[in-house]
Amino acid sequence: MGENIFITGACGYIGGSIIASFAHVKDGLLAKATIHAAVRSEEQAQSLTKNNVVAAKIDLNNPYALAGYMIRNDVSIIVHTATSIDGDIAHNLIEALKRRREANGKKACFIHNSGLSAFDESTGWPFGHVRDTDPVYFLEKQCTDTYVVREVDVLVAEQTESAGLTGLIVLPSSLYGRGGGTWNQTTLLLPALIRTAIANRQVFKFARDKEILLTHISDLTTFYIQIVEAVLQKRALPAGTSGYYFTVSHSARWWEILDRLAIAMHNRGLVDEPTAKTWPDDAFAAEALDLPVNLTLTMWDSSPKVSCLNKDLIGWKPVWDRERLLESLDEEIENYLELARSKDSP
Ligand SMILES: NC(=O)c1ccc[n+]([C@@H]2O[C@H](COP(=O)([O-])OP(=O)(O)OC[C@H]3O[C@@H](n4cnc5c(N)ncnc54)[C@H](OP(=O)(O)O)[C@@H]3O)[C@@H](O)[C@H]2O)c1
Incomplete structure (x- = not known):
């Protein structure tokens, strides 16, 4: 039987596109996985039926409902695309996955979708050029008060590490291209x-x-396919306070x-x-x-002035x-x- 993967923001531009691209994967462990899509309304749940997913109408602000869902469905990976600015939701999801890990001892991974605006001087980033192989967590920790995206990144890095989860933070540049999801297919x-x-x-x-810096949405969904497959294969990846993955097409x-x-x-x-x-x-x-x-x-x-090096660990090549x-x-x-x-x- 395949693993269970829970995706938030399933009707959004990024989350919806990830779900649609996962539905086309025919090989590997991802093809065998069951995808659970977190939505906020019945209409959104209905729209997802063609993607062959389990639609979960669940309140991301309710830690008890989330923990129950993760344990009942033996979720081993959360891909969190709903929001990069709400620390409470990230915390609830990490706690829920931790509870599931404690329930049966199996490994679990939390993938947080953030953004490269965290490294731009317009958001108060004082350190100039940065590589994802640099000690990004320690740099972000010094300037969490000026930009909430950095504050949430730091929370995710620390809390996944202390919960014994594999924490990965994916930071795309600005995106373009038509999304592949069933609901919102457009970005700003x-x-x-x-x-x-x-x-x-x-x-x-x-x-x-x-x-x-720009990333086409189809390059980003390929990145997610590859990183999730790497996690399913239990490949050793930099994680927690070292788990930063910048994505830029060009x-x-x-x-x-x-x-x-x-x-x-x-x-x-x-x-x-x-x-x-x-x-x-x-x-x-x-x-x-x-x-x-x-x-x-x-x-x-x-x-932002960045270099994406960790992408090579999962073999991502934007097209x-x-x-x-x-x-x-x-x-x-x-x-x-x-x-x-x-x-x-x-
Ligand atoms: N688009 C870009 O160019 C880009 C680039 C880098 C990073 N990001 C970051 O990636 C994240 C997702 O971006 P996106 O473009 O996919 O946004 P989006 O199209 O607005 O999608 C966000 C989805 O998450 C859901 N959501 C938001 N808050 C929620 C909550 N409190 N509880 C449950 N569901 C919630 C929304 O639900 P509803 O449909 O019900 O509102 C929506 O379906 C954002 O944090 C964004 O800053 C985006």
Whole structure:
């Protein structure tokens, strides 16, 4: 019999895409596993039936319900994608897995989906360039008070280690591409720029051009397939306070993306000019993008300097690169329009 894997955020962009990609795995131990998908509503549970998963309508804030679920279903891996900023939920899940480990003595692994914004100076990261093989935990611990994502990473590293669990923290860069899940298939970055450009009939760019780090959602789901398979095979991986895994497909410059986007949108008649104009100022950008100024800057102005080395331990090789992204911008627009149409239809 296969292992039981519990995935939170199962109807989100990342969690839903992971579940869909797991459903296509035909070989290895992952193909034999039973996937349990944590959802918040009956409609979400229904949407997941085609992925051949066990939908679990469960409150992640209820530690007793979680512990009972993990023990009853003998869950050995949790993949937590629901939130990287809620320490209470991460704590509840780790405690629940610890209870299951105490119940039958079998090993268990907690995989936490975080984000590379933790290493950007716009979020108060003071240490500049960082590799995932550096003592990241000790560096993050020195600046948890300025960014909640770092605080939760540190909590996960410490609590998994003291609970005797294998704790792995996956930190993707900003993502793009259409998600493969049954519910939310879209993320913020490019869709928000496309939506704002349609509303203003103009593609905008920030005054500062930046090299940004990007990961295509299909590269990230491949990463999750490989890391979960490695855990199922009981391969020794750096874990706990050493268990940081950065994921980046490639970098690209904002202006080249937005200039190409402007041409593609102009070709479709969605904007008046085939060139991107600079935002008048950050406040105007934030209002148009419908986000607070600080979050706007973190999302579009962040440019963490990182090296991803631990990916080699699981053999991950991203297949998306800068050229492929630039060539796929018309597809991003098409996806945006199609998903917007399906939201509008009854
Ligand atoms: N997207 C990116 O570019 C990116 C990059 C790096 C890191 N991240 C991080 O990865 C995480 C997931 O991102 P995402 O893009 O997949 O977000 P998303 O599409 O909003 O998905 C999050 C999912 O988690 C569920 N969820 C949130 N809070 C919950 C709670 N308290 N209890 C139960 N379920 C809860 C949501 O449920 P409902 O559907 O019911 O609301 C949703 O289905 C976030 O922490 C994000 O910061 C994202």
